[in-house]
Amino acid sequence: xxxxxxxxxxxKKPGASVKVSCKASGYTFTSYYMHWVRQAPGQGLEWMGILxxxxxxxxxxxxxxxxxxxxxxxxxxxxxxxxxxxxxxxxAVYFCARGRTYSSxxxxxxxxxxxxxxxx
Amino acid sequence: IQxxxxxxxxxxxxxxxxxxxxxxxxxxSSYLAWYQQKPGKAPNLLIYAASTLQSGVPSRFxxxxxxxxxxxxxxxxxxxxxxxxxxQQLNSYPFTFGxxxxxxxx
Numbered sequence: 001x002x003x004x005x006x007x008x009x010x011x012k013k014p015g016a017s018v019k020v021s022c023k024a025s026g027y028t029f030t031s032y033y034m035h036w037v038r039q040a041p042g043q044g045l046e047w048m049g050i051l052x053x054x055x056x057x058x059x060x061x062x063x064x065x066x067x068x069x070x071x072x073x074x075x076x077x078x079x080x081x082x083x084x085x086x087x088x089x090x091x092a093v094y095f096c097a098r099g100r101t102y103s104s105x106x107x108x109x110x111x112x113x114x115x116x117x118x119x120x
Numbered sequence: 121i122q123x124x125x126x127x128x129x130x131x132x133x134x135x136x137x138x139x140x141x142x143x144x145x146x147x148x149s150s151y152l153a154w155y156q157q158k159p160g161k162a163p164n165l166l167i168y169a170a171s172t173l174q175s176g177v178p179s180r181f182x183x184x185x186x187x188x189x190x191x192x193x194x195x196x197x198x199x200x201x202x203x204x205x206x207x208q209q210l211n212s213y214p215f216t217f218g219x220x221x222x223x224x225x226x
Binding site: 035037044045046047049050059060061062095097104105106107108110111112113 | 151153155157162163164165168169174206208210211213214215216217218219220
């Protein structure tokens with residue numbers, strides 16, 4: 001069965017970077033789109049960006065341009081989301097979520113979420 | 121593309137028929153999905169392509185619409201359906217979510 005297991009909670013200071021991992025299993029790693037979505041405390045869902053199955057093309061929400069990088073490691077079937085220049089507004093739960101084999105596909109499988117707290 | 125949802129919250133009883141609306145700021149064909157989220161949990165896909173029920177989702181959930189106006193209907197609300205519901209457009213980047221509709225117990 002498809003599983004996405006994310007790394008543990010992080011506490012970071014303003015200006016620092018965070019890299020969240022999402023280990024995939026139960027499906028062909030290189031065939032599906034991967035999304036990252038975040039949710040600030042008590043707030044709604046915010047789509048951050050998408051990585052294509054080949055791992056060589058991304059599309060990020062404009063507000064994260066220059067700060068966000070999505071990558072993957074095929075040897076470990078792990079996806080990564082790195083956010084730099086953190087500020088307090090980046091405090092949120094970050095989710096990886098798998099789409100299908102086409103970009104406009106729904107997010108059918110989700111990781112459990114990783115809480116990132118940005119505080120001085 | 122901006123998505124609005126109405127209502128933002130509602131109170132309903134077990135057995136009630138519930139309808140949630142999602143409106144897009146421009147046409148998105150049928151590229152719309154609905155998710156359910158319970159506190160402390162990841163969202164769960166209910167409906168995609170506006171009206172296709174995700175495998176394993178109870179048939180009391182249904183979706184309709186195309187273009188700019190969409191609805192999610194729960195035909196007979198069950199205790200496990202009290203949650204927050206989000207729509208998401210998958211027509212063009214960025215794949216925005218609606219602000220959510222919280223369904224709680226009357």
